[in-house]
Amino acid sequence: MATPTVRRLQLGNELRHARQAAGLEQADAAKILDCAVTKISRLELGQSGINKGDLVLLLNEYGDTDEHKQWMIELARARSARGRWGGYRSVFPEWFRMYVDLETDANDMRQVQTELIPGILQTEAYIRALETSSPRANDSDVDSSVRARQERQELLTGANPPNAAFIMSESCLRRQIGGPAIMKDQIRYLEELALMDHIHLQVMPFDAQTHAGAISYGFTMLTISSPGSTPDLEFVYVESFDDARYLDDKGSVADYVSLWNRLQAAALGPKESLDLMGAVAKQYS
Numbered sequence: 001m002a003t004p005t006v007r008r009l010q011l012g013n014e015l016r017h018a019r020q021a022a023g024l025e026q027a028d029a030a031k032i033l034d035c036a037v038t039k040i041s042r043l044e045l046g047q048s049g050i051n052k053g054d055l056v057l058l059l060n061e062y063g064d065t066d067e068h069k070q071w072m073i074e075l076a077r078a079r080s081a082r083g084r085w086g087g088y089r090s091v092f093p094e095w096f097r098m099y100v101d102l103e104t105d106a107n108d109m110r111q112v113q114t115e116l117i118p119g120i121l122q123t124e125a126y127i128r129a130l131e132t133s134s135p136r137a138n139d140s141d142v143d144s145s146v147r148a149r150q151e152r153q154e155l156l157t158g159a160n161p162p163n164a165a166f167i168m169s170e171s172c173l174r175r176q177i178g179g180p181a182i183m184k185d186q187i188r189y190l191e192e193l194a195l196m197d198h199i200h201l202q203v204m205p206f207d208a209q210t211h212a213g214a215i216s217y218g219f220t221m222l223t224i225s226s227p228g229s230t231p232d233l234e235f236v237y238v239e240s241f242d243d244a245r246y247l248d249d250k251g252s253v254a255d256y257v258s259l260w261n262r263l264q265a266a267a268l269g270p271k272e273s274l275d276l277m278g279a280v281a282k283q284y285s
Helices: 004-021 026-033 037-044 052-062 066-076 087-091 094-105 124-132 139-157 170-174 180-194 212-216 250-266 270-283
Strands: 108-113 163-169 199-204 219-224 233-239 244-247
Touching: 004 026, 004 037, 004 052, 004 066, 004 094, 026 037, 026 052, 052 066, 087 139, 094 139, 094 219, 094 233, 094 244, 108 250, 124 139, 124 180, 163 170, 163 250, 170 199, 170 270, 180 199, 180 270, 199 250, 199 270, 212 250, 219 250, 233 250, 244 250
Parallel strands: 108 163, 163 199
Antiparallel strands: 108 219, 219 233, 233 244
C-alpha cells in the first residue's frame, strides 16, 4: 500500500489538475486561501498536507464535482484511494496512474527491465504488437494505448527532459515482439536515443557473471526535486501483474540504489551496449 507521502503526492497532483482545469494559476489559489503561493506549491507537490476546510474551499472554487470532492477529502485523510482518469488515458490501470504523474514530475529516472523494452522507449509498432497480442484487444483500445504511451514518451524528447538511465537484460533485445522488422526498427530507435545527452542505456548480456542474477528484479527509481531546503522526493516503483508498490522510506530506497549500482557495474558500458544492440539489429535483417 502507498505510504502517506505518496498519497499526499497524489492529492497534490489531483489538486494541480483541478486548478488547471479551472483555468487558474497558483497565485489565484493562494488568494482563495489567503496564503502564500509557496503554500499552494507545496500542496501540489505533495510536500505538505491540507485540512478539510481549505480543501473544500479550493475545490468549490475550482468547480469540482461532488463525487470527486468526496474522494479528495478521503484521500486527504491519508486513506488509500484511486484516481479517476478519462479519455485515452483511461487505458492505464488505476494502480499505474500515480506512476504516470510521478514520472511527469521526476527530474531523474532509473529503470531496470528484464524482458521487454521499457515502455517509455517503445516504438509505435512495438506498442501495437504488444497490445494486439491480447485476446481482448480492439482497435480503439490499441489506439488509446499508443496515444497514451506516446504522451509519456514526450517527457524524453520535450523541453527540460529528465536524466534517464536504463539497464535492460539482453532478453529485451532478443524477445521478438511483432516480428524481425519491428524488432530491428525498435533497436535502431534505441540506438538513436542512446546518443542523447540525457539518456543513458546499458545492456546486461547473457554471459555477464557478477550480479547478473539481480537483473531479474525489474524496478524504477524516480527522484522529484523539491524547492528550497526540503529534501528531494525519492520513490521506487515495483510492478506486479495486477498492482504496484510505491516505496519511499529511506531504507527501501537505499536498498534499491545499492542494487542499481551493482547492476550498472555488471552491465556493458554505453559503447559496448550500442555495439551489442547493433549486432542484434543486424541479426533481425
